[in-house]
Amino acid sequence: MSNMIPALKSYDLIGDSKISLLDVTTVSGENCFKELYREYISSKIEVNTREFKSISFIVDSKLSKEAYKINISEHVIEVFFSDYNGVLYALQTLRVLAEVDVEGSKCELKCGCIVDQPKHSWRAIMLDVARSFHGMDTVKRLLDMMVLHKMNVFHMHLTDDSGWRIEIKKYPLLTEKGSYRPRTQINGWGSLDVDETPHSGFYTQDDIKEIVAYAAARGIVVVPEIDMPGHFTAAFAGYPELACREIPCEPIWFYGGKFAKKMGIENSFRSACLGKPFTFEFIYNVLTEVFELFTSPYFHVGGDEAEKKEWSKCPHCAKYMEENGIANTYELQCYFINEISKFCKSHGKTLIGWNEVLEGGKLDNSTLVQYWTLQKDRGVVEHLNKGGKIILSKHKPMYMDMSYAQYNLKNMYNFNEHMEGIKTRHDSQIIGVEAPVWTEFISSREKLDMQLFPRMEALAEVCWGTPRNSFKEFSARLENFKRILDVYDIWYAEPNIASCKNPIKRLRTRAIWYTSNTELEFKENKLLRAARQKNQK
Ligand code: ACM
Ligand code: ZN
Numbered sequence: 130m131s132n133m134i135p136a137l138k139s140y141d142l143i144g145d146s147k148i149s150l151l152d153v154t155t156v157s158g159e160n161c162f163k164e165l166y167r168e169y170i171s172s173k174i175e176v177n178t179r180e181f182k183s184i185s186f187i188v189d190s191k192l193s194k195e196a197y198k199i200n201i202s203e204h205v206i207e208v209f210f211s212d213y214n215g216v217l218y219a220l221q222t223l224r225v226l227a228e229v230d231v232e233g234s235k236c237e238l239k240c241g242c243i244v245d246q247p248k249h250s251w252r253a254i255m256l257d258v259a260r261s262f263h264g265m266d267t268v269k270r271l272l273d274m275m276v277l278h279k280m281n282v283f284h285m286h287l288t289d290d291s292g293w294r295i296e297i298k299k300y301p302l303l304t305e306k307g308s309y310r311p312r313t314q315i316n317g318w319g320s321l322d323v324d325e326t327p328h329s330g331f332y333t334q335d336d337i338k339e340i341v342a343y344a345a346a347r348g349i350v351v352v353p354e355i356d357m358p359g360h361f362t363a364a365f366a367g368y369p370e371l372a373c374r375e376i377p378c379e380p381i382w383f384y385g386g387k388f389a390k391k392m393g394i395e396n397s398f399r400s401a402c403l404g405k406p407f408t409f410e411f412i413y414n415v416l417t418e419v420f421e422l423f424t425s426p427y428f429h430v431g432g433d434e435a436e437k438k439e440w441s442k443c444p445h446c447a448k449y450m451e452e453n454g455i456a457n458t459y460e461l462q463c464y465f466i467n468e469i470s471k472f473c474k475s476h477g478k479t480l481i482g483w484n485e486v487l488e489g490g491k492l493d494n495s496t497l498v499q500y501w502t503l504q505k506d507r508g509v510v511e512h513l514n515k516g517g518k519i520i521l522s523k524h525k526p527m528y529m530d531m532s533y534a535q536y537n538l539k540n541m542y543n544f545n546e547h548m549e550g551i552k553t554r555h556d557s558q559i560i561g562v563e564a565p566v567w568t569e570f571i572s573s574r575e576k577l578d579m580q581l582f583p584r585m586e587a588l589a590e591v592c593w594g595t596p597r598n599s600f601k602e603f604s605a606r607l608e609n610f611k612r613i614l615d616v617y618d619i620w621y622a623e624p625n626i627a628s629c630k631n632p633i634k635r636l637r638t639r640a641i642w643y644t645s646n647t648e649l650e651f652k653e654n655k656l657l658r659a660a661r662q663k664n665q666k
Contacts, residue, residue: 132609133225134586135279135593142241146203150227150236151177153206158186162216169220173229174236184208186216195281195348196246199223201238214348218245218279225277230616248594251520251561253282254585257530259289259356259363260384261568262308262330263577269343270574271581274617276347278589283344284352284429284563287332290362290381290398291569294331295353299414302367304331307380314383317570317646321391323382328572337422345424352481353423355415356431358401358465365399371411373402373443384569400435403465404445413472420476427497430469433483435462463489470496481520484509492517499563501527505549513555521546522563527588529566529580532647533622537629539600541587564588575620576651582614582621583607604628623657626650 151174156163166184182204189209192198197219198209208219222243228234254275256263272283287295293307308331316322332340344351363380365372381397383389389397401408416428437458440446446461455461463486470480470493481497487508492498494517500509503524513519521527526540546559564584571577586607590597597603604624614621621627 132228132606132612133222134606134610135589136595136606137222137243138245140239140241140243142239143202144240146240147237148182148201148203148206148240149177150174150223150229150238152180152182153184154178154181155183156186157183158208162186165216165220169224170229174234182206186210193246194250197222197243198245199243201240201243203240206238214281217276217348221277221279225610225613228612231612232616247279247592249559249561249592251282251563252280252589252592253284253352253520253561253563254280254581254588255284255286255354255522255563255565257286257289257566257568258294258332259286259292259568261572262292262294262328263568263574264330265332265336265339267574267577268340270617271577272340272344272347272349274581274585274619275349277613278585279593280585280589281349282352282561282563283349284354284565285340286354286356286431286565286567288355288363289360291384292328292330292380293363293367295337295355295419296331296333297415297418298334299418300368300411303364303415306367307363310380310382312382313572314388315570316648318385319387319645321388328382334418334422341423350425350427351423352425352427352429353419354429354431354481355412355419356433357412357469358403358462359398359433359435360431361401362397362399364401368411370405371401371408372399373404373439373446374399396438398436399439400437402443402445403440403461404443404447404449409468412469416469416472416476420478426478427481428473428478429481429499430466430486431483432462432466432486433501434485437462460489460491462486463491466496467491467493487512497560500549501565510550513551513558516558518558518560519551520561520563521551521559522565523548527562527564529564529584530568530571530647532645532650533626533629534650538583538587538622538627541584542590542597542600542603544587544591562588562592570647575655576647578620579622579626579651579654580647582619583611583627584622586610620654620658622650623654623661625657626654 150170154176156166184206186208190211192211194212195214197215199219200207210216227236227238229236293303297303309329311327312323312325313328315324341351366379369375440458450461455464466482466486473480481499484498484500484502484506486492494515497518498512499520499522501522501524526536526544566580571580
């Protein structure tokens with residue numbers, strides 16, 4: 130188990146004997162499982178044709194969802210499972226334990242019995258493809274990494290003020306105008322630096338179908354997010370009538386109100402007008418296309434950080450509030466979210482929203498709440514008390530776009546579901562854990578890698594429910610696991626960066642830069658990576 134991530138629930142060894150996957154020549158079970166064996170194991174190794182050892186895939190309906198059991202003896206490997214993900218995860222375990230991916234590996238397994246199953250049913254990563262568009266290859270590579278780590282939900286943040294990234298056939302201007310911005314703020318929060326290179330990109334509907342199918346083959350559900358009513362400016366670029374004030378605008382190329390204030394740019398961040406019938410007609414048409422593309426039983430409405438200033442001055446919003454007995458703009462947002470929830474239900478989908486959707490105090494309790502805010506949200510506790518369900522994504526330590534100087538690897542490893550007032554009596558209402566990666570300042574694949582790895586390894590242990598009582602032991606396993614990451618050329622954060630060994634020096638000397646500008650960590654990481662690779666040669 131010295132390289133296994135997430136650690137197995139149990140692996141009881143029988144004696145000192147071993148079997149090598151190089152000697153396995155017979156695979157029995159249903160054809161689809163034989164195919165998976167070929168994909169994850171035998172396509173990577175030269176099977177030794179003189180030996181006659183076998184692996185069998187056997188259904189055991191007593192096993193719970195996603196669980197698996199493997200009996201390993203000198204001549205036979207038996208894999209027991211009750212569903213597709215169970216087989217998939219058994220294969221990932223064999224692949225990691227035997228280091229199948231690593232060139233020259235003997236692919237050996239110790240004889241014994243492995244029993245394994247996840248704690249959380251929602252083991253998720255969120256990628257923001259709106260601020261920085263990441264293309265098909267990067268998305269597929271991330272999905273490949275997710276299955277290796279036994280993660281099963283990929284949340285795509287598809288739209289935001291800075292870009293609309295999904296083709297909607299009924300409204301072509303969403304991508305014609307909304308997927309392009311002429312320039313971008315760079316170098317982190319608080320910087321005034323601007324890169325004058327235009328940024329664009331979106332997924333066609335065929336791309337989306339390809340992503341959904343690619344993910345499904347890896348046991349991963351893709352959850353789409355169309356963020357509204359705030360973070361909606363990219364839609365106004367094509368359809369300005371969606372806003373309270375119909376004025377021309379383009380996707381926003383800077384991040385956060387502070388930059389706007391410093392540059393003297395006013396009122397950029399606006400929300401959809403909730404008083405115009407066109408807004409609802411538009412959203413329902415968009416969602417009808419989105420629901421056709423994604424097989425997920427969930428739809429994510431966003432609902433975070435909605436700017437409410439314009440609503441209180443808008444005659445359309447005022448009329449709508451009066452007609453529907455809505456007392457204030459917080460209730461207005463809540464009313465809107467509940468309308469979207471009804472629409473989702475009528476299409477067999479459950480709504481998810483960031484925890485601000487609780488603000489109006491009248492949220493339909495069937496809405497899944499994703500708890501992200503740094504501040505404790507009493508609304509979340511009330512939601513739990515009323516029987517509602519949540520996904521945990523607390524900013525610290527789950528926001529993987531943060532610098533390691535702020536949130537280091539140990540913070541992720543030490544994550545505890547009972548932070549922030551969540552009581553053990555609500556455990557069954559926590560459906561899982563999700564780590565978002567926001568990409569305001571992450572436009573390259575290499576930088577994305579550095580932010581994600583090795584945080585994803587710690588996250589995988591949190592999600593799988595590995596007892597986390599020794600960071601030292603985890604770190605040792607991680608070092609061995611990196612042999613596999615190296616095969617895939619993952620630009621993980623080097624130990625000195627990930628553990629942020631010298632935060633005091635950094636904080637004293639370059640406090641603001643090291644905490645808000647991940648570009649500096651990236652540059653330092655690049656040097657450390659090159660030095661390590663030189664030493665390894
Ligand atoms: C968020 O970080 N605004 C969900
Ligand atoms: Zn309005």
